[in-house]
Amino acid sequence: MKAISYSGYGGAEVLEYGERPDPRVGPDTVLVKVRAAAVNPVDWKAREGYLDAVLEPVFPVIPGWDVSGVVVQPGTAVDEFSVGDEVIGYVREDFLSRGTLAEYVAAPVRTLARKPLSLSFEEAAGLPLAGLTAYQVLHRTLRIREGETVLVHAAAGGVGSLAVQLARHTGARVIGTASEHNHEYVRQLGGEPVAYGDGLADRLRALAPDGIDAAFDTVGGEALRVSAEVLRPGGRLASIADGEVLAYGGHYAYVRPDAADLTQLAELAEQGIVSVHVERVFPLELAAEAYRLNEQGRTRGKIVVTVDWEVPDLGTGD
DSSP states (O other): OEEEEBSSSOSGGGOEEEEOOOOOOOTTEEEEEEEEEEEOHHHHHHHTTTTTTTSEEEEEEEOOOEEEEEEEEEOTTOOSOOTTOEEEEEOOOSEEEEOSSBSEEEEEGGGEEEOOTTSOHHHHHTSHHHHHHHHHIIIIISOOOTTOEEEESSTTBHHHHHHHHHHHHHTOEEEEEOOGGGHHHHHHHTOEEEOOSTTHHHHHHHHOTTOEEEEEESSOTHHHHHHHHHEEEEEEEEESSOGGGGGGTOEEOOOOOOHHHHHHHHHHHHTTSSOOOEEEEEEGGGHHHHHHHHHTSOOSBEEEEEOOOOOOOOOOOO
């Protein structure tokens, strides 16, 4: 199969497009024909070795954890999916090796859910990692409730944009930090935008004089410090970007594959409650360019890589 891979840590220049062996299908895995795979910051951080302490690489590594595609072969122990089912997945294992930037991926069944029919394959590919991160932080870590005021950093980004929508669906008021050119987009999502930069704490206090009930940090550094500063007494704080959150009495959160959570997200997408904005689409052979763009950190929504799809010849029936 065609795939993107790298044989050692490094920048985007280590990514190679070429042939890799077809994946083997284990009893509890599903062979998926990839239609689209989203690009995420964690992919290039892993490629540069920042996750070496927790995820052992088995080189050559095919990057990517997000996928949307079609089942072509269920494993012998799998009865949840059949050939032809359209699926989405957060296909993360406890090592780096067989990712989703390829024509096929063998996905553990625990990582998959049915694709929302209302989303394109490109949109659906952007839902799993970002959506699960937002869903699990908001509902399991921060436990937000109706009527609370929630702060979401980088509210126009992949995780942030989904967090705004999910928090609003819960009935919370959402304040979201974003660059000024993204303020209207944040409003469309249901959030109240506020600009980054000097004076952020004062702007947040003006919007929420009684303090923030729950803050979701996706940036780290100054954003984390300001979040802790504007919390009301008893407010909750979580970060997916900065371990210093523990020093502020908050929680450092890490997303995990969960088929039930992903199914819930897919249902919310099907109902039109959450949507995925796809900023750019690249073909598989140009995945390195997709990562270079992602590394700039200024993307609205998601960057997606697509894989060529040939419609099977089913004959004319004559």
